[in-house]
Amino acid sequence: IKHFNTNHSLAGQHWVITAGPTREAIDPVRYISNHSSGKMGFSIADAAQSFGAKVTIIAGPVNLPTPNNCTRIDVQSAENMHEIALAQAVNADVFVACAAVADYKVAKISEHKLKKTSSNDAMSIALVKNPDIVASITALKDKPFTVGFAAETQDVEHYAKGKLVRKNLDMIAANDVAKQGQGFNSDDNALKVFWHNGSKELPLTAKKQLAEQLVALIHDRVQND
Numbered sequence: 001i002k003h004f005n006t007n008h009s010l011a012g013q014h015w016v017i018t019a020g021p022t023r024e025a026i027d028p029v030r031y032i033s034n035h036s037s038g039k040m041g042f043s044i045a046d047a048a049q050s051f052g053a054k055v056t057i058i059a060g061p062v063n064l065p066t067p068n069n070c071t072r073i074d075v076q077s078a079e080n081m082h083e084i085a086l087a088q089a090v091n092a093d094v095f096v097a098c099a100a101v102a103d104y105k106v107a108k109i110s111e112h113k114l115k116k117t118s119s120n121d122a123m124s125i126a127l128v129k130n131p132d133i134v135a136s137i138t139a140l141k142d143k144p145f146t147v148g149f150a151a152e153t154q155d156v157e158h159y160a161k162g163k164l165v166r167k168n169l170d171m172i173a174a175n176d177v178a179k180q181g182q183g184f185n186s187d188d189n190a191l192k193v194f195w196h197n198g199s200k201e202l203p204l205t206a207k208k209q210l211a212e213q214l215v216a217l218i219h220d221r222v223q224n225d
């Protein structure tokens with residue numbers, strides 16, 4: 001990992017970072033979501049701004065303060081995040097997809113609160129696929145350097161490399177969420193980072209430290225691209 005000599009190594013660059021979960025409405029009082037805390041994405045945003053980048057965070061519903069010098073756009077659903085991400089990516093140099101986007105949304109959001117029925121013990125909700133936000137960023141003609149994340153519980157390297165290729169990413173940071181004390185909602189994390197002709201392990205440490213290491217690694221790859 002390269003260590004920066006000045007605070008302004010990323011000066012002039014615009015970084016766009018998605019963070020946190022998305023929330024998919026079922027009816028006016030219920031939703032589908034996940035356990036993402038947004039800590040990793042917010043730490044990356046903070047690290048990038050501390051190195052001098054202009055940073056925009058596109059945040060799902062999280063309970064975190066906005067890091068200094070960052071612009072924050074709050075969103076709810078994946079569709080909402082998709083729309084904002086496309087608008088922001090147009091003038092981004094680096095796009096980091098840290099959000100845990102819900103893969104599916106409710107096919108038809110109920111206008112009124114769904115009621116229990118006395119006749120049925122079982123119920124089901126029809127879901128349809130959400131757009132793949134990061135894949136639509138890499139499909140842009142003038143795409144930013146794009147980094148994805150992969151939270152896996154098995155075959156971490158295999159699945160992460162598959163996503164790197166399938167989503168046409170420049171880099172992917174994988175974490176094994178089955179391991180204790182790392183990943184979702186934890187303050188610590190470990191990452192295995194892959195790009196087309198290389199990889200690097202960033203061992204278990206505080207997300208704040210890990211974010212600085214990852215930002216330095218991204219910067220390194222951007223320059224060598």
Ligand code: CTP
Pocket residue numbers: 018078097098099100101102103130131132133134135147148149150151163
């Ligand atoms: N991602 C995205 N839009 C989606 C789903 C995922 O932008 N609708 C991004 C995530 O932010 C992450 C990367 O794609 O950077 C990988 O997300 P992940 O959930 O691991 O991959 P999926 O393609 O959804 O595959 P699966 O959940 O089946 O493992």
Ligand code: CA
Pocket residue numbers: 101102103
């Ligand atoms: Ca997914």
